[in-house]
Amino acid sequence: MTVNYSLDAATASAWAVIVVIFKWKGSLWKLIWREALGWTILMAVLYSVYVYGLKGTEHEQYYKTLFDLTKDVPMDGTLMFLISYMIFNCLTRWLETFRCLGWPENVALMFKQHFNKEAFTRHEQKLINQTVARYLTVFYILLFRDVSSDVRDMFPTFDDMADSGILTPDEVHVLKSSRLDRHSPHYWIPIDWIVTLIRTRYEPTHLINKHGQRVRNRKMGIMTEMEYLKFINELNKLRGKLGDVLSYDWVPLPLALFQSLTIFCYGVLIVNCFQMQARIITSNTSGLSEMFVECMSTLPLSMIHLAYLRISQVIVNPFGRDDDDFETQYLIDRHIQVLNEILCPEETKKRR
Amino acid sequence: MTVNYSLDAATASAWAVIVVIFKWKGSLWKLIWREALGWTILMAVLYSVYVYGLKGTEHEQYYKTLFDLTKDVPMDGTLMFLISYMIFNCLTRWLETFRCLGWPENVALMFKQHFNKEAFTRHEQKLINQTVARYLTVFYILLFRDVSSDVRDMFPTFDDMADSGILTPDEVHVLKSSRLDRHSPHYWIPIDWIVTLIRTRYEPTHLINKHGQRVRNRKMGIMTEMEYLKFINELNKLRGKLGDVLSYDWVPLPLALFQSLTIFCYGVLIVNCFQMQARIITSNTSGLSEMFVECMSTLPLSMIHLAYLRISQVIVNPFGRDDDDFETQYLIDRHIQVLNEILCPEETKKRR
């Protein structure tokens, strides 16, 4: 799950800022140290080649031409604008995706609130509650399998879900016999099961008797008609929300946008590399100390470029294994725990 | 349908970035290779004309004036800002359009959940379910015909829809006898048919007997009153959502905006072309190697301009045949499949 530094940043004191800056997990440092190192080495090598290999030879002129040409390429401001704009757009998508992740509490609580206990025996009650909790879990797993490779690795086939006790063999059979395309989403099927489960136990207020007449039903069902409709409504809302997660996953930012940004960014880094050398050379004192100073003054800007590019790469798909991505496995564990707490409280207590 | 690189970009490793950059379908490369080639050739030709034709002659001065004048035109930053702003605005529209595309699952599932099977024979049930599925399909086709030339090519007239079994001749007749303007949207008519289908089978709780008195109805209909109202509500929501797709298609970004951006962008490319030549000439070493170096350093920036312009052209209307456009044909096939799976499960199994 995303790295949380809210508590540290709650009050804007100097100490809080320092603590936040030197976090490691999900941090700037962890993201860019490899690339920053790589660029520094590349720059050092290029500069050494020039100083020890080319300087004073007849080829020096060709290398210097590179400096002249790169000097006029005015890319920094534009790049910064582009990348930061892109990042904040990705961020918006990322937050919207998160908000679509819809917690199961609402549905579970509503089921508990509307469930008419008096129409069932104690054992039946427990069974129904457990089944609803199980179906909601299956619903989340089927959905996350479509967007997160982590969850797909956990449950590569429906049989694996049966093995871990989340599905019964019968349900696996139903899922398999569905004639949907293998790549079509199956996540709405458990929702359909929940509705069927309630519908078969739900007693309408009127029935047709053997004379074909409509008569008032004397039995009490799992819910009243109004409660049934409200619950269905809540269930459909949850389904709709999580269907939007699939949409976000299915329709990413255009590929060409991502590509052009990446290429542009690396291009700027190369240009920067030559511009820096040009500045050292033109300042006429090409000592080592100077190179160090120059590196120090250029590195921050290059690092910012790199950092922003890396951040955009991390948040472009929030369902991977980056530090800032959503931990789908944790989410599933959490949902199982909360569903059990709400729907099967005795069960959970016993188990521990 | 839009090109999906979500899985590749899930985790931000170096390898993932390389894989994503070198995708072809829907990529930067596919979008701009033609124009990039064209511009390179144009630049080479112009430069050759200068070096081999004008240099040293009395006309050289005129050509050089061009360089002087273009040198002072400070367009890059502004252009970048304009284009990227435009792109993200188009992108927002594009995503909103996608979100308006409303899946039929909600309506189909709700129909299944509310459908009272006991009021009909097995055959009647099947027929009603099939008809509802068919009407929803017709609804999508009629809508997509108005926005996508692909679907219009598939079904140029209502008769073509009858030929492929989606409409009965009677229904074609009704559609044709509608006195709506040929360009007015007809998409809401099948929705009306579904309501009529249910309404004629829906039994109100009270009737007027032959004495003019209001009495309780003893027959049970297709749905209860509350369920009927909720279903109508869901149906109207779907209609509203897809009506918004028409609105988005009907009210594009102002034409003048699109035009000015395109012209501005090509103008900058031409200016860039002369500015580059000016830089080569003023660096006083007009060799071929230099020209190569110069091209390499200018090309990225020009390519970014081109790429962004092309991306904006692709996403300005999401219902065309570009790689990133919505595949309406695929959507229709998918909706037919899902509707059949939900409403006519036996049917689908038999057919295979």
Added chain:
Amino acid sequence: MTVNYSLDAATASAWAVIVVIFKWKGSLWKLIWREALGWTILMAVLYSVYVYGLKGTEHEQYYKTLFDLTKDVPMDGTLMFLISYMIFNCLTRWLETFRCLGWPENVALMFKQHFNKEAFTRHEQKLINQTVARYLTVFYILLFRDVSSDVRDMFPTFDDMADSGILTPDEVHVLKSSRLDRHSPHYWIPIDWIVTLIRTRYEPTHLINKHGQRVRNRKMGIMTEMEYLKFINELNKLRGKLGDVLSYDWVPLPLALFQSLTIFCYGVLIVNCFQMQARIITSNTSGLSEMFVECMSTLPLSMIHLAYLRISQVIVNPFGRDDDDFETQYLIDRHIQVLNEILCPEETKKRR
């Protein structure tokens, strides 16, 4: 109505781009040709005055001072940012206004779906349907009269609406006897009439008999209680949406913003004009060909400024007579047609 180029721009081919660029209606060209011509002439005149009148005289120095001073005014980037930001804000408003324009289909279809035909004779049915369609039309006309001068010209007074058969004299009398301020919106009055029309025909489930007792009502009304409430709800939603159109019209962007932008923009054009002359003069070859070249290189940028300013002027109020404004007259015709098609299908067929 807004100029539609969606179909042309569906697929991003070279041909599509060219076709779109050379459209006339609602285009850049139509918007700016007058002003572009004006500026070109102004520039030519000023330059001629300088070349043929001032050059070489003692006043030349004063004129040249102008060049020196304008050279340092760094306005372009900022201006571009301001205008494009303003445009996209106007555009957002414009689209939101469009989305508020609320189609009458939803209400008409819902009325049709809920209308209980068995409670009325065939003639009564027709009359009620016609009246509802008529009231909805009046509702739209009263609303558009408040925002669009076109519609106000069509129906300057309520009597004109009676003349064209949209209002009966009685209804005109009611509208006139309303004690609302002349400038207050009357658009909600026809909505009230529709509710009254239904309410008087709507039979509640319980009545008070002559003994003051509450008894079950034996007559069947126009709608059941639930349907009545849903319909009222839909009607109020439509009213709310179109009330928002009035709000948007009533609260424009602050006047000072619009003024400062316009003045700033013309200021930049004047500065540009002198800057261009300065560049020609300082390049020391003040021939005619040079002036042509210079014009060519400056014009695009100035044209973009002009174009953006003009676009912002066009979309700042979407209810005028510009090519990109909403055609309220067309909308009214369209609503009448659709309402007739839905509510009075026999009528429309006969009439043709």
Added chain:
Amino acid sequence: MTVNYSLDAATASAWAVIVVIFKWKGSLWKLIWREALGWTILMAVLYSVYVYGLKGTEHEQYYKTLFDLTKDVPMDGTLMFLISYMIFNCLTRWLETFRCLGWPENVALMFKQHFNKEAFTRHEQKLINQTVARYLTVFYILLFRDVSSDVRDMFPTFDDMADSGILTPDEVHVLKSSRLDRHSPHYWIPIDWIVTLIRTRYEPTHLINKHGQRVRNRKMGIMTEMEYLKFINELNKLRGKLGDVLSYDWVPLPLALFQSLTIFCYGVLIVNCFQMQARIITSNTSGLSEMFVECMSTLPLSMIHLAYLRISQVIVNPFGRDDDDFETQYLIDRHIQVLNEILCPEETKKRR
């Protein structure tokens, strides 16, 4: 209320633009003439001091140093960006606040639609309608007192509201005896009164008779149960919306943001002032005519800065007495008029 120029700007002709630019009320000119004059005088004084006091003396050098230093401060682009960004953010807040202002029509119309006239005598009907209209008015006044100093001046205490006949002495007593903090909002209390008014006249469908049994109620109340719930719902929605107005008023943009922008802006004006003088002096012809020209060329930019700063000051709180602020007094008058028209039509006619 905000200055409306919609009608003038409906069609983008040259004339319309000129008319809009030369409006006075709420205009740029009215906003900045004082400050613009001040700055011009300040500049003239400073320059005169230099030309007539310092020039040629030994202190000239110190003054010139100021020019050198300010010349390098590159503030303009950034400032423009900051201010325009801030303005559009304020503008968004301003529009959202306006949209929260919630008209009372919806509630009043709904009350009229649901009100069951047959359960009351003619006099009772009138009384109930009047009271509901009065309570809604009180609701608006209590709310506006918390945000607008204008309305607080009109009704500084509850007694003043009783004096103008909007509250009865009893109601004033209830308001006063409320133990809420003096600064806590009281606006929801009249809403509570409306609910109580209806609730006491609302007859539930079932009652408990003296034997403790639940029996069907034979009296008809003010509304049916469904209508009562819908009305309560609408009422709560209005309350929620106007509660948001308080939230917007309570949580302004951070003070530091507003302060830093203001200081930054005045700082730039001072820097500009010196930069302009520097340019005049360095152009070596310090005549009066030159100063005039220079002023003319710098003023627009400074004026834009000023204008934008002033606009942001005007719209940062929309409940003041600026030309563009919401006229709360007008709104209250308008609401009283509309509520009377809807709920007490006979009354209003008689009174005139």
Added chain:
Amino acid sequence: MTVNYSLDAATASAWAVIVVIFKWKGSLWKLIWREALGWTILMAVLYSVYVYGLKGTEHEQYYKTLFDLTKDVPMDGTLMFLISYMIFNCLTRWLETFRCLGWPENVALMFKQHFNKEAFTRHEQKLINQTVARYLTVFYILLFRDVSSDVRDMFPTFDDMADSGILTPDEVHVLKSSRLDRHSPHYWIPIDWIVTLIRTRYEPTHLINKHGQRVRNRKMGIMTEMEYLKFINELNKLRGKLGDVLSYDWVPLPLALFQSLTIFCYGVLIVNCFQMQARIITSNTSGLSEMFVECMSTLPLSMIHLAYLRISQVIVNPFGRDDDDFETQYLIDRHIQVLNEILCPEETKKRR
């Protein structure tokens, strides 16, 4: 709570602006005085070192190299853009969080409106009302404990809540025996209690008698079925809203973004520091008065950088102890007061 300057800024007069600028609490001045002082001292020290220690020695050259290199680092515009963009994004989050804070009035008023007093004795009524008010308070406290360290300090354990009379020992026991992870949110548990409280007192319209038959219930419960459903709905809405506060707290802006911005900002300040010294030295008159002038001209820009950085640090987490953060303690007090006023009016009066 956030610092309110709305009243002062209501009307944009000169005086209002001055008053607002010189506020202290939550102001720019309070935020930056420490850092501004620090930077000024740092600059003075560095400059003194140069003037009195290095100038004229052989090491002067090394120090001057620093100037040369920093001169070319073009950071200001970009930085300003980045920070202001970041600030407005944080601000949006901050406002959205505020809007999610959901007042309890709606739920409390709805409970009061739907509460059927006739089914209970006066004492029972009071008890139920008090319990509902108490549970809502507990709900807010449990929620705020998860986001605000202030509230967690007030109530570190559930027992502390029992000590202050907000929870009964039994309820503490239930909360403790919940098998939820210690870090999982418990805030929904009191909501569940309220539902249980009503549900046990809510009488369904039908019951099963001893013969297993469904019969009409003759007792009247706390609410009718419709009211119960509406109330549950409102309660769930409040829960959903405040659950979003947790989401916002749980998913902050990516850490790397915050880090890179902070480092970039301090980097710019350091670069600025050397650039300023360079300008003083190159103007060849390194007197003290000059240094003062230079400081004055550079300080505003640096201060703006600092101010913006500090503002972003303050609003990145709105639940700390900064002047502009939400005062959770005040909010809890306020909610207790309002809940008592609405639900237990007699109580509150007596107590005083």
